[in-house]
Each structure stands twice: as structure tokens, then as C-alpha cells.
Amino acid sequence: MKISEIFEDEPKPWGFRGDPYLWRELKERLDNVDMPDTPEQLKSIIEKEYEVATGHPINHREHFTVERFMQGGMSSGGIRPEFWHNCEIPLLVKRHAAP
Template sequence: MKISEIFKDEPQQWGLRGDPYLWHELKERLDNVDMPDTPEQLKSILKKEYEVATGHPINHREHFTVERFMHGGMSSGGISPEFWHDCGIPLLVKRHVAP
């Protein structure tokens, strides 16, 4: 199983308008990456890819903007670290399936 498969079902609610674009980018980035053995390893991979994609570590708590996710509107491109820390990454880790 590839990690990208756990991104299939999107969250019901997002933090800011750039979060869905980040979700899709992470899904693409992890399209050819095999599911690791443990949820802890998956969490580590997700945190690393989040940082690579955004330029911010997951523990950066203030909202920020990623220019390539800007598609018009006031909060366009906005990323909510709170959403990713409290909801997005835990949701994905919960979907871990041992290989």
C-alpha cells in the first residue's frame, strides 16, 4: 500500500483555504512511497513532508501563506498549522495500515 491512499477521503472541514491544496500536494508527493510499518513512522514522514512542502515545521503555530496555493480570495493560500497538528496529521495516522 502507498501512503497516498490514506489521503483519498478528505476531511469534512479545513483550517484555511490553502489547506486542501497542501493536502493534494502531500498526496502527490507520497504517491510512490510505501506505507511504513508503524503509525509513528508514518507520523514522522508526514511531518517531514509538511515541512518540505510549506517551509515551516509542524510546531510553527502561526498561520502562514504558501504562494503557490493562492488562487484568489482573502485567505487564499493560507495554511493553518493548528489544523494540521490537531486534525490533519492525526486523521492520516489513524488511517495507518500495516504493510
């Protein structure tokens, strides 16, 4: 199983307008990466890819903008780290254990 498979069902609602673009980019980045053995390893991989994709570590708490995700609108390209830290990464890690 590849990590990208746990990104199939997209969450709703999103944090900011850039979050769906980040979700899809992470899915693409992890398309050829095998699912690790433990949830902790999965969390570490996702957090590292998040930092590479955004230029910010997951513990960065203030929202920020990623220019390549800007598609128009008030929060265009906006990433809400709290949303990823509290909702999305835990959701993905939970999917690690799902059959």
C-alpha cells in the first residue's frame, strides 16, 4: 500500500482555501512511498513532506500563504497550520490502522 491511498477521501470542510491544494500536493508527493509499519512513522513522514511543501514546520502556529496555491479570493493560498496539526494529520494517521 502507498501512503497516497489514505489521501483518497478528501476532508470537508477545509481550513483555508490553500489547504485542499496542499492536501492534493501531499498526495502526489507520497504517491510512490510505501506505507510505513507504524502510525508514528507515518506521522513523521507527513510532517516532513508538509514542511517541504510549505516551507513551514508543522509546529508553526500562524497561518501563512503558499503562492503556488493562490487561485483568487480572500484566503487564496492560505494554509492554516492548526487545521493540519489538530485535524488532518491525525485523520491521516488514523487511516493508517484502517483495514
